Amino acid sequence: MSGTPAESGLPMLTPAELAASGRAVPARFLVxxxxxxxRESAPAPELALHTHVMRIAHIFRLLPGRRLVARxxxxxxxxxxxxxxxxxxxxxxxxELRGCRxxxxxxxxxxxxxxxxxxxxxxxxxxxxEVVEDAQPVADNQRNQxxxxxxxxxxxxxxxxxxGDLHLNNFLHQENADGxxxxxxxxxxxxxxxxxxxxxxxxxxxxxxxxxxxxxxRPPLLDGQLHEVFQTYADVRGWPASGxxxxxxxxxxxxxxxxxxxxxxxxxxxxxxxxCTEFYxxxxxxxxxxxxxxxxxxxxxxxxxxxxxxxEGAEMLKDGNSATVxxxxxxxxxxxxxxxxxxxxxxGLRRILKPRARFRLAWCNGHRLHxxxxxxxxxxxxLERRFGPLRGVAYLVMEDVGxxxxxxxxxxxxxxxxHVAGVICLFCALNAAGLxxxxxKASNFLxxxxxxxxxxxxxxxxxxxxxxxxxxxxxxxxxxxPELRERFRLCFVEAGLASPD
Numbered sequence: 001m002s003g004t005p006a007e008s009g010l011p012m013l014t015p016a017e018l019a020a021s022g023r024a025v026p027a028r029f030l031v032x033x034x035x036x037x038x039r040e041s042a043p044a045p046e047l048a049l050h051t052h053v054m055r056i057a058h059i060f061r062l063l064p065g066r067r068l069v070a071r072x073x074x075x076x077x078x079x080x081x082x083x084x085x086x087x088x089x090x091x092x093x094x095x096e097l098r099g100c101r102x103x104x105x106x107x108x109x110x111x112x113x114x115x116x117x118x119x120x121x122x123x124x125x126x127x128x129x130e131v132v133e134d135a136q137p138v139a140d141n142q143r144n145q146x147x148x149x150x151x152x153x154x155x156x157x158x159x160x161x162x163x164g165d166l167h168l169n170n171f172l173h174q175e176n177a178d179g180x181x182x183x184x185x186x187x188x189x190x191x192x193x194x195x196x197x198x199x200x201x202x203x204x205x206x207x208x209x210x211x212x213x214x215x216x217x218r219p220p221l222l223d224g225q226l227h228e229v230f231q232t233y234a235d236v237r238g239w240p241a242s243g244x245x246x247x248x249x250x251x252x253x254x255x256x257x258x259x260x261x262x263x264x265x266x267x268x269x270x271x272x273x274x275x276c277t278e279f280y281x282x283x284x285x286x287x288x289x290x291x292x293x294x295x296x297x298x299x300x301x302x303x304x305x306x307x308x309x310x311x312e313g314a315e316m317l318k319d320g321n322s323a324t325v326x327x328x329x330x331x332x333x334x335x336x337x338x339x340x341x342x343x344x345x346x347x348g349l350r351r352i353l354k355p356r357a358r359f360r361l362a363w364c365n366g367h368r369l370h371x372x373x374x375x376x377x378x379x380x381x382x383l384e385r386r387f388g389p390l391r392g393v394a395y396l397v398m399e400d401v402g403x404x405x406x407x408x409x410x411x412x413x414x415x416x417x418x419h420v421a422g423v424i425c426l427f428c429a430l431n432a433a434g435l436x437x438x439x440x441k442a443s444n445f446l447x448x449x450x451x452x453x454x455x456x457x458x459x460x461x462x463x464x465x466x467x468x469x470x471x472x473x474x475x476x477x478x479x480x481x482p483e484l485r486e487r488f489r490l491c492f493v494e495a496g497l498a499s500p501d
Contacts, residue, residue: 010055015085015124019065023293029056031072033083033117033126051120054081061169063277067092071131079114083126092188093125099187100127106159108152109183132183135172140218140373143225145173147232148182149214154236156184157207160199165189166213207237208249212256216264219373220432221425226254262434265368272367273360290363291381291397299331300397304383307395310337317403327400335380336401338362340394358458359384359394365457366398374429375422375453377401377446401448401455407477409447410484422452424491427471431497436463440470442477471498 012030013021034051054074061069068083084092093116103110114128138145149171156163163170165186172183193202202210211233215226230250234241239249273290275281281290282304289304303310314328317336324339340359356364359382366379377398385392406423409415423445430437437444438459446453471492478485492498 012053014121015083015119016121018068019085019123022064023062025059025062027059030054031056031083032120033081033124034120035115035117035128037116038114056081068126072128074128078131080111080129080131081117081126082129083117083124085124089123089125093127096127096188099190101187102159102161102190102192103156103184103187106156106161108155109181110187111183111185129185132172132174135174135183137169138171138173138182140168141222142173143222143228145171145180145182146215146218146225146229148173148180149184150211150229150233151236152182152184153211153214154207154233156190157202157210158237160201161190161192162202162206162210163189164191166210166217168214168217201237204249205252208253209256209260212253212260215253215257216260219429220258220261221373221429223254223257223432226250226257258434261372265371268371269364269368272364285386287386288384289381295333295380297331299333300381303330303381303395303397307337307339307383311339327403330397334400336377336398338396338398340396342393357391357394359396361460362396362456362458365460368435368460369454369457372429372433374426374433375451376457377453377455398455401446401453404447406442406445406447406452410481415484418450419447419452420487420491423474423488424495424497426452426454427474427492427497428495430470431467434462434464436461436465436467437470440474442474467497 010028010030011026012032013025015031018025018031030053032051032053035049037049052074054072056070057073057078058071059068060071060080061067066085068081068085070081070083072079072081082096084090084096097113097116100110100113104112111129111132114130116125116127118125138149140146149168152171153163153166163184163186165188170184170186170189172185174181174183193200211230215223215229218225227250230253231241234246234249240246272279273281278293279290280293280296283289287304291300291304310328310330311324311326314326314337316324316326318325320341322341324341326337326339328335328337330337338359340357363379363382366376369376370378377400379396379398381395381397383395383397385394406415406419409419426445437454437457438461439456444454444456446455475485475488478488489498493500
């Protein structure tokens with residue numbers, strides 16, 4: 001076995017110990033894996049075909065007991081390790097190998113496979129890849145990166161294959177002198193209609209549906225860029241990039257993108273209410289507690305046990321019968337905490353009978369807007385007091401985005417063109433996402449770090465019937481300021497959100 005683990009001072013973990021650790025794994029550790037073969041795409045072999053001690057330098061993704069993707073250092077060389085664990089490890093590795101070969105054969109930019117590795121005890125198998133230096137996942141708001149990603153996907157489709165796991169983390173953007181290059185990774189997600197037989201390009205309908213999966217991960221406000229994305233895609237495929245046929249395909253792409261985005265949002269909202277990679281969740285007969293994993297610490301554990309302690313000496317923002325809102329410190333973080341009170345026995349009974357309480361709606365809607373890239377105070381944690389199936393008082397913890405609302409801004413310094421544009425942008429984003437806020441009074445639009453942020457999402461819902469009422473309610477904020485009201489009205493008309501009449 002090569003390597004000197006004693007000199008590194010890092011713990012040595014076997015794949016079995018790694019699986020048993022769940023998510024509580026060290027940031028860096030050592031693992032011994034045997035290089036069993038070098039791939040044909042690799043340069044001249046630099047590692048002997050025996051067991052090497054590999055140092056995990058950075059974990060990109062960890063699915064406990066199933067998969068590890070990390071940057072490793074082995075014999076002074078940096079690689080990316082994709083390690084499959086469990087009974088299906090060999091099957092998943094074969095599928096990864098097959099998919100990576102398909103990507104390379106299709107002419108798609110993808111990291112080269114270097115070697116196959118496995119645990120000497122046979123509990124894990126994996127692949128070493130070359131490192132794409134200085135690469136970052138494709139940003140959801142960068143048009144050029146989205147266009148480049150669509151071009152790589154078009155090459156895969158032209159080869160007769162598609163990708164079944166098209167999230168933006170599977171596209172890596174590397175800056176270079178030519179403006180950048182996009183790599184498509186994760187061969188495990190590549191699917192092919194035919195194996196061994198003569199390949200045929202993916203059909204138009206299947207191609208548009210798969211491209212829509214990529215486009216749906218961008219903010220709905222950027223759907224205006226679909227034309228540029230699809231035009232590049234069509235050029236690579238050799239399709240006409242204008243004319244009635246092209247316009248029909250583009251319309252199909254818009255519809256498929258919106259449909260896929262709704263599905264992605266609903267899937268994500270289910271994940272916000274259970275334990276997963278992004279969220280910590282604990283539930284029993286006395287409480288239901290969910291928190292962002294990146295925020296979970298001893299302070300939030302104390303909050304989950306004794307939330308009222310954090311109201312002592314806190315800055316009171318609202319003291320109402322149905323809700324109490326304070327600004328308080330939880331650990332090292334200043335947060336806004338909204339307590340949903342139980343006003344009476346009948347109020348508590350109605351809360352029980354409702355399919356989804358207001359605090360659960362606020363939690364989901366906050367993460368919905370964050371997921372869609374719409375500025376809001378992102379929820380951090382939700383605590384529900386319970387008595388078996390009965391719901392009691394609930395606490396919603398949110399980011400602190402200040403308390404200066406539009407009315408305060410108008411009274412102090414007036415609204416700049418940037419502020420007005422921020423408001424219109426919020427309404428456009430809600431319209432593109434098919435959402436109705438339900439309470440667009442001025443106090444629900446906060447000014448934070450020069451940006452307009454939307455808050456109080458208890459009444460938000462999907463639909464289109466109330467979007468006109470949202471605008472009318474917003475304009476009603478400025479009845480005593482006719483010039484400002486008219487300014488907003490004209491901006492709504494220019495944005496296509498209101499009629500000129």
